[in-house]
Amino acid sequence: MAVSIEDIKRLKDLTGVGLTDAKHALDEVDGDFDKALAAMRKKGMTKADKRGEREARAGLVGTYNHDGRIGVLVEINCETDFVARNEIFTGLVKDVAMHIAASNPEFVSMDAIPSEVQEAAKKEFTEKAKADGKPDNMIENIVAGMLKKHFAEKCLLEQPFVKNPEITVGQLVKEHGARLGENVLVRKFSRIALGEVA
Numbered sequence: 001m002a003v004s005i006e007d008i009k010r011l012k013d014l015t016g017v018g019l020t021d022a023k024h025a026l027d028e029v030d031g032d033f034d035k036a037l038a039a040m041r042k043k044g045m046t047k048a049d050k051r052g053e054r055e056a057r058a059g060l061v062g063t064y065n066h067d068g069r070i071g072v073l074v075e076i077n078c079e080t081d082f083v084a085r086n087e088i089f090t091g092l093v094k095d096v097a098m099h100i101a102a103s104n105p106e107f108v109s110m111d112a113i114p115s116e117v118q119e120a121a122k123k124e125f126t127e128k129a130k131a132d133g134k135p136d137n138m139i140e141n142i143v144a145g146m147l148k149k150h151f152a153e154k155c156l157l158e159q160p161f162v163k164n165p166e167i168t169v170g171q172l173v174k175e176h177g178a179r180l181g182e183n184v185l186v187r188k189f190s191r192i193a194l195g196e197v198a
Contacts, residue, residue, distance in 0.1 A: 003031045011036055056183045058084045062093035064101050072097045074189040076173075079182040092176045092184070098162070099169055100189050105156035108186050109170070113151055121147055156186060 003026040011022040011033065022036075029035040059077035064070075074097045076089075083089050107113050125146040129139045152158040157170035167175075169186075177184035 003027060007031065007033050007036075011040070055079065056185050059187075060084050060090065060093050062090075062097045064094065064097035066098075066101045069194045070101045071192045072100045072189065074100060075187040076184065077187050078177075078180065078184050083180050083182050083184075086180065088176060088179055089184070092173070095161075095163060095172070096156075096169060096186060097189075099159070100156065100191050102162045103156075103159050104191060104193075105159055105189075106154040107151075107156065108188060109155050109157045110151055113155070118147070118151075121150060125150070156189065 003023060007026055008019055008022045011026060012019055025036040025040050026033070029039065056077035056079050058079060058081045059075065061073060061075045064072040064074075074093065076093050076096060078084055078089060122143060125143045126139060129142050129146075134142055157168065157173065159169050161167050161169050161172050164172075173184055173186060
């Protein structure tokens with residue numbers, strides 16, 4: 001079966017390999033595009049694997065509206081438009097948007113917390129530990145534990161998932177990434193509650 005130039009270009013774009021490698025992969029499976037793509041993923045020749053980091057720029061902006069009183073916008077990214085249209089991925093976007101409405105996180109992850117917010121909390125907890133008479137040599141560890149717990153409640157990916165509190169939202173996202181075979185990440189979100197003063 002002859003291999004079309006369109007399929008070669010498409011395979012090249014999806015995997016980040018050269019035209020020759022893309023054509024060779026299609027030739028090996030008699031032009032079956034899906035088999036060629038699967039074979040290249042198995043060989044680790046995808047764009048993500050080659051670079052050592054999986055770039056996620058496709059995806060969806062999802063919404064959730066609870067009784068006209070709470071509205072959520074969330075951007076969740078994946079690597080390809082193909083996955084962004086998949087039911088598993090769209091279901092994840094809906095679930096995360098609904099979770100944000102219910103749990104009101106402030107940050108996506110620990111990495112997203114501004115340093116000044118972290119410093120202010122650290123100062124507050126250090127003063128509290130000292131006021132409580134904790135031993136000086138233990139204060140650093142006590143404060144670290146308090147900070148972790150404090151911010152875990154405020155970070156989306158650290159929160160227990162409302163539909164299954166046995167796992168965190170971060171674990172839910174990772175599980176979906178594994179099922180879909182792509183890097184999946186929550187980029188940003190916005191939550192608006194009626195009558196809430198910013």
